[in-house]
Amino acid sequence: MNPNSANKVDKDMLNNLKSWARANSPWAIHFNSGSCNGCDIELVATLTPRYDLERFGVLMRGSPRHADILLATGPVTRQSRDRLIRIYEQMPDPKFVVAIGACALTGGVFRGTYNCLDGIDKVIPVDAYIPGCPPRTEAIIQGLVALLGSLKPTPDAEPVTEETDV
Numbered sequence: 001m002n003p004n005s006a007n008k009v010d011k012d013m014l015n016n017l018k019s020w021a022r023a024n025s026p027w028a029i030h031f032n033s034g035s036c037n038g039c040d041i042e043l044v045a046t047l048t049p050r051y052d053l054e055r056f057g058v059l060m061r062g063s064p065r066h067a068d069i070l071l072a073t074g075p076v077t078r079q080s081r082d083r084l085i086r087i088y089e090q091m092p093d094p095k096f097v098v099a100i101g102a103c104a105l106t107g108g109v110f111r112g113t114y115n116c117l118d119g120i121d122k123v124i125p126v127d128a129y130i131p132g133c134p135p136r137t138e139a140i141i142q143g144l145v146a147l148l149g150s151l152k153p154t155p156d157a158e159p160v161t162e163e164t165d166v
């Protein structure tokens, strides 16, 4: 076998392995950029034994440098904008953002107010949107599972790598 194609096979296998690991055990961080805490309470409920988000491999982390997924709640306020961007930039690639709740999607009830910049995607890219005010715990889990499903490597798909945007 040509050494170059052997290297490519090794690299593809490694990328597939990394994609598989990421889809089955993603690490996540939560950031509230101005929520009323309703969405945060529903998100915290996903971690309780009743809903047990960890059964899907999702682990919450305290540092953005360890996180694959940013779980964002609330509208973006002028005060939180820079912190949200800093946290996003500190996450390693590839990274994914989930906007949770009407406020994170559009600004919700705070939309158009003097200190609100509306939805998360006005500031950073968003990969998954979970609507609701607040979304039910089950809806948050469903949205996360759908995102994880899209990260799973398939035979025909390019593996998600540091160089490939999703």
Ligand code: SF4
Pocket (backbone or CB within 6 Å): 034, 035, 036, 037, 038, 039, 040, 073, 074, 075, 101, 102, 103, 104, 108, 109, 132, 133, 134, 135
């Ligand atoms: S979507 Fe509803 S529950 Fe969530 S932060 Fe906005 S107002 Fe609060």
